[in-house]
Amino acid sequence: MTLYEKLFDLKYKRGMTTCELARLFPAHIDLVNEVALLDIPETTLKEVVREEKLFERLLSLKKKLQRMV
Numbered sequence: 250m251t252l253y254e255k256l257f258d259l260k261y262k263r264g265m266t267t268c269e270l271a272r273l274f275p276a277h278i279d280l281v282n283e284v285a286l287l288d289i290p291e292t293t294l295k296e297v298v299r300e301e302k303l304f305e306r307l308l309s310l311k312k313k314l315q316r317m318v
Contacts, residue, residue: 252277256284257314287311 250258256274259265267285271278286294286307298304 252280253284253310253314254317256281257287257317260284261288283307283310284314287314 252274256270256277259273260267260270265273267281270281270284274281286298287310289297291308294307295304298307
């Protein structure tokens with residue numbers, strides 16, 4: 250299980266908040282933030298994330314991790 254998968258599981262399956270995840274994984278705050286952004290709809294995400302590469306990575310991550318559900 251990758252760290253993204255573990256964070257996704259903790260946040261969306263077990264109901265932990267982003268703040269709790271940030272306290273548990275302080276060295277990986279960027280990954281915690283990215284996982285938290287996965288809950289935002291694509292149209293809003295595109296407005297929030299200006300960098301195209303980051304946006305594309307988040308979309309692919311969202312599709313990959315949602316298949317786990």
